[in-house]
Amino acid sequence: MSSISRVGTSVLAAAAVGLASASVSADGISGDVVRIGAMVDMSGVYSANGGPGAVVAVEMAIDDFGGEVLGKPIELLSADYQNRVSVAQATARRWFDERDVDMIIESTDSASALALFDLGNDRERITIAAGSATTRMTGDGCSRYGIHYVYDTFALATGTGNAIVQEGNTEWYFITADYAFGHSLEQDTENIVLASGGNVLGKSRHPLGSTDYASYLLQAQASGAQVVGLANAGNDFSTAVEQAHEFGITAGGQILAGMLVFLTDINALGVDVAQGMQFTTGFYWDYDDETRAFSERFYERHGAMPTMIQAGAYSATMHYLQAIEATGTDNADAVMEYLRSNPIEDFFSRNGYLRADGRMVHDMYLAEIKSPAESESTWDMVRIIREIPGDEAFRPLEDGNCQYVNSGS
Amino acid sequence: MGEIFGMPVQVLMGQLAIGLINGSFYALLSLGLAIIFGLLNVINFAHGAQYMLGAFVAWMLLHYLGIGYWPALLLAPLIVGAIGILMERFMIRKLYHVDHVYGLLLTFGIALILQGLFLNMFGVSGQRYPTPDALRGMVDLGFMFLPIYRGWVIVASLAVCLLTWFIIEKTKLGAYLRAATENPELVRAFGINVPVLITLTYGAGVALAAFAGVMAAPVYQVSPIMGAEIIIVVFAVVVIGGMGSLLGAIVAGFGLGLVEGLTRVFYPEASSVVIFLVMAIVLLLKPSGLFGQAR
The missing domain is CATH 3.40.50.2300 (Response regulator)
Structure with missing residues (x-):
């Protein structure tokens, strides 16, 4: 317990330092940087549908956003969780506690995703499930800061x-x-x-x-x-x-x-x-002009058309960054509040909105x-x-x- | 149709046929391992990777050069066997004078490197390899539809296994081989080039793995991890048959395929562990394996 509160204090301290040195317009970005962690299966049975392609999608979203938000840089970390819950947990802990990661987006198995949601809920950081499927993430395993973005069982x-x-x-x-x-x-x-x-x-x-x-x-x-x-x-x-x-x-x-x-x-x-x-x-690349435009750009970078996980990872990252820009802060409560109260609409998400249980409902x-x-x-x-x-x-x-x-x- | 143990005969026979198909791959792979261990005393952990390599070489021959299944059945074992010979000549040979464990570690390392390379190049999703035209379709056996290709797998691997066994146990070449491993000095005194014989033996064992890989390509997807999945089971088969016993490897291969098939009918959850259960029991009752001789 004491270690958690110590971390909490140091984050606050870091934020305070950031506040003092920051320019007027970017007073809400903790540590003067927005860090996004992408956790995926890099080489196992699920690496083709999410995997490195999902990391590429997040990277694309950051590039398309201009690489910075509110004048502060956006950083991307990625990790292979090796299809193991223990690795997923240890990596997420390190990211949250030591690297000050603001948001984790995953393409993992359901058990690992549930563990990430639990940790995000505890550390008050946003976790976005792009790859895993279980409905427990919006049921008994839901998190105040968890978003189940793409699909579920x-x-x-x-x-x-x-x-x-x-x-x-x-x-x-x-x-x-x-x-x-x-x-x-x-x-x-x-x-x-x-x-x-x-x-x-x-x-x-x-x-x-x-x-x-x-x-x-x-x-x-x-x-x-x-x-x-x-x-x-x-x-x-x-x-x-x-x-x-x-x-x-x-x-x-x-x-x-x-x-x-x-x-x-x-x-x-x-x-x-x-x-x-x-x-x-949840997505097909050849659905209309918008999906085709994104998918062809994705194809150039990754050499394959995007799956629904990969397209969803891009869309989720984009909306997360837009929420930070609109609210002027990367504070998890403020960002979640914004995402819940505004429609989520783009090439991937049609008629989308974020529900109180973390389900992103879309066509x-x-x-x-x-x-x-x-x-x-x-x-x-x-x-x-x-x-x-x-x-x-x-x-x-x-x-x-x-x-x-x-x-x- | 009647029932056996509350199971329709139709289902039972079908499962046994499938067990025999899996057993064919176990037998081919464990035979190669048994040759390499029996004659070279090397625990060839790269065997799974060489099996995967066989499948990939067949796939590459088809995709890049348009060379089909039948030539690949000969070419892929030759190519992969040649790679094996280079491995033996430049790496494995240096470890003959030290403990078995070092050979195991070296070949395990090679297996991981090969698998990693192919994962990097092809990703984990399998590549498809079409069934050759002549072996498409199914035959109605009365109790099941047997894809012709799978029937061919059983026949071909049984033939290759028996031929290999015959060459090593019953011919003059095989006698030289066995003698060279028992007493290399003496055999050399007869004017036989023992190191070359050993190298060729390793190449032949590897070629068997590659042959199994080509056979497997149309059945399973050609994937970098296909070898890692099967190698542990195959080691268990070799241990059950008796380390180094060729006949043991063949019999245990087909037999355990059948045991696995039966388990799938009666208690599917145990199908992935039943072989290891048999291995534990065999080791407890007869540590040298069913056909092995205590060393």
Whole structure:
């Protein structure tokens, strides 16, 4: 406890020094610098969809903003959390306590993101989840300074689940990544299936990073389910789809439902294998002129079109910096207050606003993967079937039971 | 169809077939390891990386030079085997006179470097390698649809395993090899160039890994981390079969594939640990492995 208050005092002291020496216009920037920390999976199973590309996106936002805010420089730190909660926690502690980082934006797994939110809540610093999916971040794991920006398991499950169930495909079999994220995604989808009078005929759980899905796929095939729901992500997802193709799952009349699909996965699979699959996404690069303009600039720097995580990381960083400029301070309370009371609108976020529980509500999209005949270029992979309004896509505020919503109002 | 232990026969047979496919890769990889350990006394931790290299060489041949699967099946093992020979000649050889652990550490380091290089160049997302046209499609076995390519994997790897075993255990070349490792001085006295023989043996072991890599390319995605994932399991297979025993490696490879397949039916959660469980039990009951001789 005493160490925390000591750090608090030293931050205050630093701020006071900053105040004394600063010019009139920038009196609210702690330490005379805005430090942003980007924590991602640099080389593991989730590095393609977030990873180095997410750091590039944050960097782009800082450059586009001009490299400084209120006359003070913006600094970017980045770190690889190695898919380990302990590394994520230790890095975040060092950033907050020693490097005076003002905001952490992540593309990590859900368990690490929950730990970051907890730490941000304690240190009164803003944490933005761009990559991880669990709805607990706006539920029992919510933070006064936490923003869940891009998507969550509820939005994925309702968007994709509803679309498939409404076409009369109500018998499901799940192949699920065996940890918090997979369970959460499976549960949310199962709720949709059951609510519409459907059935779940069976489930297979596989360890993170499996290379062989044949036996799970055969069980799914033998179950006679109409839909095989894949509640996993990244490499796990693309390998499972590839093998489903090989074992004739789709040729046998079963529908494959990817519950979390990233652009990079489709690119790895190729449209010939993935064609026809419907999924929910928060962003598609080729949606309109605005998305294309950003994505082409991103492509020049990163060599791949942005995923929803990467586009979201740019958008979140931009809005964070705009809030600092508008309020004249990087104080976390003031910035959160500003973000909550102003619409969040740009190429990424349509009809967006930040809710009291930290959920950034914005329009989501139901997408379908094109056939090779429809696809005109390498990255021309998806057709948007419909926009899902934010309030329909995300879980209602009152269902999350975020403690700061109840006590705050 | 009937049921066995409350499991439809159809599901059971399907899982056994899949177990056999995985077992093919275990057998090919553990055979290479067993050759290198049995004849060179080197614990080749780079084996997984060499398997990955085999898959990537096949992928590069296809993408940069337009060379397809069948030539790659021969070329990739040759190329990767040659790289292995250079490694043996310039690095591993220097460690023959010290403890096994140093060879293990060196090859582990090489594995990490190779994996890191490929991660840096290709990222973690897998590259696709198309199934060769002649082996596309499925056959209906009655209890399951078996992709033809996977059937080919079983047949080809069984053939390669048996051929390798035959060469080493039953031919004159194999006899020289075995003699050279038992008593190099004596064999040299007969006018046989022992260091070259040793180098070629390492190259052959590495080529087997690369062959497995090419076989795996159309089944799994070609990814820099594919070797790191499988190598630990393969080491367990070698230990179960008996360190250095070629027949042990082949039998344990296919057998453990089947055991893993069965576990997936009855208790899927345990499928990733069952091989290690078997390893622990075998080590407790017969520390030299099923087919190994106590040294």
